[in-house]
Amino acid sequence: MTLTIAVTGLNRGENPQPGPGIIRSLQRRYPDLTIIGLIYDVLESGVYADDCADFIYHLPYPKAGHAALLARFDYLLTKHSIDIFFPTLDSEIRGLLRIENALADRGIKMLMPSKQSYEACCKSELAQLTERCGCQTPLTYSVVEVSGLRKAAHRLGYPLMVKGPFYGAYKVHSEADMVERYHQIIAEWGGPVLLQRCVYGSEYDVIAVGDGQGGVGGWCTIRKTILSEKGKGFGGITIHDDKLDAIAFDLIKTLKWRGPLELEFLKDDATNTYYLIEINPRFPAWVDFPSSIDLNLPALVVETLLHGVMDRLPPCEAGVFYVRHSVELTGRIDQLGQLSTSGELVCRGRGSRPPKEALAAAAVG
Amino acid sequence: MSSCGGFERPSAPANAAGAKRLRELMISDSGFAFDPQTGLTYSVNPVGASVIRWINDGLNNEQIVQCMIEEYDVDEYTATRDVGDFLSSLRHHTLI
Structure with a gap:
């Protein structure tokens, strides 16, 4: 075929x-x-x-x-x-x-999530979601007008993160920076704009495919080892952490997520606590890395769509890494x-x- | 080598999570170590690799010092100091 x-x-x-x-x-x-x-x-x-x-x-x-x-x-x-x-x-x-x-x-x-699952994983809904799952997300305020910025910033303190509804995350150190980034995000993506407390630590990502019933067909967990200036993961290494896997599985189960997703976490260096930063309702750019080590999640999606049932793939080996390589075309x-x-x-x-x-x-x- | 002598295995360490991480540490022959739980990497010299092996074999601090003296032909003062420093470093990285 x-x-x-x-x-x-x-x-x-x-x-x-x-x-x-x-x-x-x-x-x-x-x-x-x-x-x-x-x-x-x-x-x-x-x-x-x-x-x-x-x-x-x-x-x-x-x-x-x-x-x-x-x-x-x-x-x-x-x-x-x-x-x-x-x-x-x-x-x-x-x-x-x-x-x-x-x-x-x-x-x-x-292979898409339900509308309810999708709405529940939006950035502005993460606090509610993590509360239901018993995990953590940094304190976040959703702001739709400039007057709300100062109030939220006063509660969070500087530096803080200014985030768009879909894209864009900027660390700001002053009110002037914050207002500038707010207008930039509104112009590019619209509102609401999110102000979030900064967490300091390493970034961890989980890529997975959910079966829509709360189960997980396959997943891979990495620690990001290289971050670009825009905060994009240009390198990562596979890990096995039962604690992080349990948090990720619980979120996917609660959402009854169907299809691909990426869960982004920050691990607080001081407390070793994982904070859920974002859920992306699609595969991330590094999706071919697990495929190169026998965890082909896009193929899992295709097989599920063709046959109506989702296989369960074994986890990939820890200690394999990728680095992104740019070339001219x-x-x-x-x-x-x-x-x-x-x-x-x-x-x-x-x-x-x-x-x-x-x-x-x-x-x- | 699994351990340097016929010591009795002591009771479970206080930091069980750290002990698990140390056991799972993947150390190459060249001393490059990878923690599969955190994704962090470390470098250890051959003496450090031996100490990690002795800890994983269940030896206590005194037994590790004794192994160090026998294995590396150092005096007790040096062995005690070096083992203490290395254990502090492992503790700092929450590996014990």
Whole structure:
């Protein structure tokens, strides 16, 4: 069976998106896969990577509304039979939950959380969620106007974190910094803006796939070893910590999470307490790292969507690490021109693919 | 080598969580150590690696000092001081 899978989030620049990692993971398992790369910007770097998508199509921004998005999918379906869609960006999820059934009616499957699960994991809801689970999150205030900033800052003290509803997290040391970042976030992503107490310590991430009933099909836990200036994890090492795993499993169970997610924690150096910082309702950019050590979570999603049941994968080995490696990709002006004017580009047959998994090799041989 | 002498195994250490972490510490032949619970890495010299092994074998402080004297041909004062320093370092990293 030849699958066609659509994936968004192809940019691997300073703020890397998960799309290319998902594609690489899927190519490890399914050598004959057709990948449709869906982009919002013609300069998303994955467009120009030889081992990424077979076809590229432009998508309307989420703010264009679900009718425009559905119309675009209807057009794509005249060109390809899309079996599965992996949304990868936080800003896409809410809109896609509204058209999940409409896409399913068109034969496009997604493994998504319920609307209730999604709402419960939003940044502004984490305090309630952690209270239900008996774990910790830093003290956070949700602010919708400038006057609320000073009041919240007075309670938290400086430095503090200023965070957007989807993206952006800045440490600020003064009122002037705080107000500037507030306006920046409002202009880029809208409100509410969150002010959060700073916690000092190492960052830990858990990537997992939930089965929607409270169970976990597979997971991998890392300590971030390299952080970019924007706080992105450019390196990490796998760990086994029963305490952290128990917190993560409890959160997933409470949320009855269905599909991929990433849980971000900070461990307070002084108290060894884990604080839940964020839950991302999709795979993170480092999703192909576990796939390279036999924990292929994107393939688990595909198998679940194809067969209706979720397997249970064993945990990955501790002490394996990744470092992110940036390279320059080459594009031709005719590619850029075609993509800019028509919103689509054929890339098939451009280059090599990652090595197949032992599983796939065994199935073939 | 599992331990340097025929000592009796003492009762469970006070910090059971730390003892578990020390037992699980992955130490390469070159002395590079990885804590799989925290993801932190350390470097230990061959003497430190021996002390960790003796702790994991269940020896108490006096027995470890005795092993150090026998294994590394040092006097009791030096062995006591070095073992004390190393145990403080392990305690600082909450490994014991």
